[in-house]
Structure formats: C-alpha cells, structure tokens
Amino acid sequence: xxxxxxxxxxxxxxxxxxxxxxxxxxxxxxxxxxxxxxxxxxxxxxxxxxxxxxxxxxxxxxxxxxxxxxxxxxxxxxxxxxxxxxxxxxxxxxxxxxxxxxxxxxxxxxxxxxxxxxxxxxxxxxxxxxxxxxxxxxxxxxxxxxxxxxxxxxxxxxxxxxxxxxxxxxxxxxxxxxxxxxxxxxxxxxxxxxxxxxxxxxxxxxxx
Numbered sequence: 001x002x003x004x005x006x007x008x009x010x011x012x013x014x015x016x017x018x019x020x021x022x023x024x025x026x027x028x029x030x031x032x033x034x035x036x037x038x039x040x041x042x043x044x045x046x047x048x049x050x051x052x053x054x055x056x057x058x059x060x061x062x063x064x065x066x067x068x069x070x071x072x073x074x075x076x077x078x079x080x081x082x083x084x085x086x087x088x089x090x091x092x093x094x095x096x097x098x099x100x101x102x103x104x105x106x107x108x109x110x111x112x113x114x115x116x117x118x119x120x121x122x123x124x125x126x127x128x129x130x131x132x133x134x135x136x137x138x139x140x141x142x143x144x145x146x147x148x149x150x151x152x153x154x155x156x157x158x159x160x161x162x163x164x165x166x167x168x169x170x171x172x173x174x175x176x177x178x179x180x181x182x183x184x185x186x187x188x189x190x191x192x193x194x195x196x197x198x199x200x201x202x203x204x205x206x207x208x
Contacts, residue, residue, distance in 0.1 A: 001118075001120070001121050002064070002093070002120065002121065002122045003123075004044045004046065004064070004124055005050070005051065007050045008044040008045055008046050008047075008050050008051070009043070009044055010042045010043060010044060010045050011041055011042070011043055012041060012042045013039060013040070013041050014040045014041065014042060016033065016034065016037060016039070016040060019040055019082075022085075023081055023082065023085050024081075024085065025081055029075065029077050029078065029081060032074070032075040032077070032078060033078050035070065036069060036070055036071060036074040036075055036078065037067055037068070037069060037070070037074070037078065038068040038069060038070050039067075039068040040065060040066070040067055040068075041065065041066045041068075042063055042064075042065060043064045043065065043066050043093065044063070044064040045061060045062075045063055046061065046062040046063075046064075046124060046129065046132065047060065047061050047129070048060075048128075048129060051124070051129075051132075053127060053128055053129065054127070055127045055128035055131075056128065057128040057129040057130040057131075058130055059089050059129040059130050059133055060129070061088050061089070061129070062088065062089045062090075062091065062129060062132065062133060062136070063088045063089070063090050063091070064090075064091045064092075064093060065082075065090055065091070065092050065093065066092075066093040066094075066095055067079075067092060067093070067094050067095065068095050068096075069094060069095065069096045071096065072096045072097075072099070072114065074094075076109060079092055079094075079103050079105075079109060080105065080109050083104075083105030083109070084105065089129075089133055090104075090105065091103075091104050091122070091136055091140070092104065093120075095117075096114075098116060098117050099114045099115065099116060099117065100114070100115060100116075100117050100120040101113070101114045101115070101120075102120065102122060102139075102140045103140070104136055104137055104140045104141060106137045106141060106155075106159070107156075107159075110137070110140055110141035111140070112140055122136065122139055122140075123135070123139070124136075134155050137155050137159075138155055138158075141155075141159060141162075142155070142158050142159065142162060143162060161205060164205060165202065165205055165206065168198055168201055168202045168205070169202065171198050172195060172198045172199060172202065175191055175194055175195045175198060176195060178191055179191035179192055179195060
C-alpha cells in the first residue's frame with residue numbers, strides 16, 4: 001500500500017496534450033504517448049514543509065505520478081522522456097486494470113514487477129527528502145535477494161553490484177547453452193572453462 005501523509009495528496013489530473021506539449025518527443029514516441037497512456041495524475045507532492053522535515057536537502061520536491069495505461073506492454077521511452085525532462089524528482093505508479101507497477105529514474109529506468117493493486121507498497125523513509133528519495137530508489141530498484149549481500153554499500157554501489165550480477169547470470173545462461181550445443185571437444189572445453197570463471201565470479205559477488 002502506498003500510504004503517504006494526507007497533506008501530501010494532490011490527485012490532480014493533467015491533460016495528456018498539455019503534458020506532452022512541454023516535452024521534446026520524436027514523432028513515434030508522441031504517437032505512443034497518445035496510444036498507450038489513458039490518463040495522468042499528480043497523486044502526491046512530498047516537500048520538506050508538508051512532511052515536517054527538519055533536515056536540509058538538495059531535493060526540494062518529489063512527485064508521485066500515476067499513469068493509467070491502455071495496455072500493459074507500453075513504450076518505456078515515455079516514462080524515460082518524462083523523467084529526464086522534468087525538474088522534479090518523480091516516482092511513477094503505472095496502472096493497468098487491477099495491476100500496478102512502480103518505476104523510477106536513477107541514471108536509468110528501474111521497475112518493480114507488476115503486482116495486484118492490493119500488494120503494491122511504497123514507504124517514505126528518512127529525515128530529509130534526499131534520504132526519502134534514496135529509500136524510493138532502494139524499494140523500487142534494488143532486488144532484496146542481492147541487497148542482502150551488500151551491507152554497508154551505498155545505493156549506487158548496490159545497483160552497480162546488482163547490474164554485474166544480472167550480466168553474469170545472463171552470460172552463464174548463454175555459455176551453458178553454447179556449451180551444450182558445441183560439437184567440437186576443444187571449443188566445448190573452452191566454453192566450460194569460461195563458464196567456471198563466470199560462476200566463480202558470481203559466487204564471489206553474491207558471497208561478498
């Protein structure tokens with residue numbers, strides 16, 4: 001459940017045309033904006049004042065935007081364009097029928113998995129907007145099974161580690177498939193050697 005303080009609630013609909021008129025979009029992406037998005041709402045505005053925060057922060061405001069989608073498989077370039085061209089820090093709540101997904105831009109676009117509406121949650125944790133933003137990045141972008149092995153690392157360091165793990169997992173999967181199909185003993189041996197190296201590196205990363 002996304003349960004921000006009532007004083008942060010806005011729930012203001014933004015006409016799509018007024019919204020994308022202020023964005024620099026290529027023609028194809030503008031067409032996707034029209035075809036994929038049904039409606040846009042500013043749901044919440046989190047500021048130092050309305051959250052009664054005492055700590056100073058570089059971030060002045062965080063907005064939660066809800067996008068009602070016409071289809072679940074939409075063009076992610078829409079979200080990226082909004083996030084990169086908006087001066088505010090944005091969290092996106094994507095809604096399709098009875099499923100929801102959270103997205104956030106932090107150097108790249110990160111998503112949660114699609115979940116039933118009742119299972120979607122996000123908490124504002126921290127004593128400043130900077131800390132709250134980091135908590136949003138952590139909740140949306142960092143996968144728990146990888147974060148458990150990254151105690152003491154910053155959010156950015158954990159994301160770098162997570163990306164390395166994902167890439168290694170893909171390499172292992174591909175190398176295993178290639179080795180299984182390879183007919184020449186020498187090449188198969190080389191693939192298994194490479195596979196062992198990838199698995200050792202992965203084990204070292206996960207094991208800390």
